[in-house]
Amino acid sequence: MLFNDWLEDNSKIILFNGAMGTELIKRGLPPGKIPDLMNIENPEMIIDIHKSYYKAGSDMCQTNSFGSTPMNLKRYNLEDQIEDIITKALENIRKVCPKDHLVVADIGPTGEFRPPVGSATLEQWHSSFSTQAKLLEKGVDLWHIETISDIEEMITAIKAIRGVSQKPIIASMTYQKTKRGFFTIMGDSLEKCIELLENEKVDVIGANCTIGSKEMVELFKIAVKLTNKPFSVKPNAGQPRIEGARTYYEQPIVEFTKDIYEMIQNGAKIVGGCCGTSPQTIKELRKIIDSI
Amino acid sequence: MSQEEIYTEICNAIVNLDEEKAINLxxxxxxxxxxxxxxxxxxxxAGIRRVGELWEEGEFFLPELMKGAQIMQNCMDIIIPHLQKGSERISLGTVVIATIEGDIHSIGKTIVATMLRAxxxxxxDLGADVPAEKIIDIAIEKNADIIGVSAxxxxxxIGQKKIIDxxxxxxLADKFKVIFGGAPVTSTWVEECNADGFADNAIEAIQLVKSLLNK
Structure with a gap:
């Protein structure tokens, strides 16, 4: 399988895609609308974004399915449309995925927390991820579970996916920097997450979102000492500046790519971007990777 | 055990998130x-204030903050019915809080509501995805001092601005103080909307509400 070949090839740095959400906002995603619904309502827009990432040089891109779990869709009264949303998500990306490139199933958090923060149960999480994974399985090459802030939710997602698929899994938690180190908002430390993800035998451990590339460089320096697993980094394009009702990610691309370069030098296997990154960012990263 | 010792023990029970002990006390x-x-x-x-400080200092995380507030609430449910008439713990004020229409993110708003109660x-707490009109209607009905709107x-x-408009x-602009919450909210936005303030987190929200009500 291509992805496993890439993992085994020491000279290969895998280039992931950049953001979907902020690209959709740029293209006028209406207020309060879940990006996943755009698979049905505006497939051309989604196809265009996927296409621009593959064209910019991404080896693999993610389906537009971050929020497509029954638990999350229910909050938008869209749970009945899950099959259509995911079927279209697969169609949209498959149409433009070039040969020898990969389609990654994007799995985001359910949006519901365990007590005492929320009222979700492990069973609800499992059932929700399982439904999403069953629908995605036929059209994807591997999995990326991302932006998760509770390690128990991550482990539940991994188990749910393993129940329906043998394909490789990248497991990316989202951390904030505290004075005691990197922790999720639920209090899971980077050290604890890496240990538990190693126990789960995921193929790649990762970190994405919340922090910008500068802090990700710091996080990665710690992470690399804690695991021999391949590591994936998808930081945000710095911290956003908010003006009125609009958000601007103004970090110069060259700063972002410089940080990514440093992480590659330190051993990052998969690199890409989260909020605020664009096809232009990926294009610059492609140049850097090709020059190594 | 002196009264001082009991207070300290209660405070510690809350900070240690020891629900059984806090309830027994x-x-x-x-x-x-x-x-x-x-x-x-x-x-x-005193205990819940310390929990809030520990959260701000990065020693506690969301589960500890929420657990602390919930233990506090459960203890209040035991104590408040026994307060002698005329000696009720005077409510510091009434807050109507909601996440604005079109936005289903409720966690931050729920944390602020829980801490304010504590x-x-x-x-x-009106929940998430609540139309501006409904928030105002309920604020009138409950004779609220503060309207808190999260996005x-x-x-x-933009829905936050709609409340003000x-x-x-x-x-009714003088009847309520309107405060904003949510990751994208900044002081510039608050000024632009002519709102009364915003807070970055639950502890700041409490300080803000207290200062607006001169408590």
């Missing part, structure tokens, strides 16, 4: 007819 305070207002202020409220405010999306922030339209 509430029952003991009721049974032994200790001054319950003192018990609340010097024991439970600190002694009367809070009506986590830059695309739904509607209040002006209805000549």
């Amino acid at each position: 509430a029952k003991k305070a009721v049974k032994e007819e200790i001054d319950l207002l003192e018990v609340i202020e010097n024991g439970y409220a 600190y002694g405010f009367e809070v009506f 986590l999306l830059t695309t739904t922030m 509607l209040l002006k339209e209805k000549n």
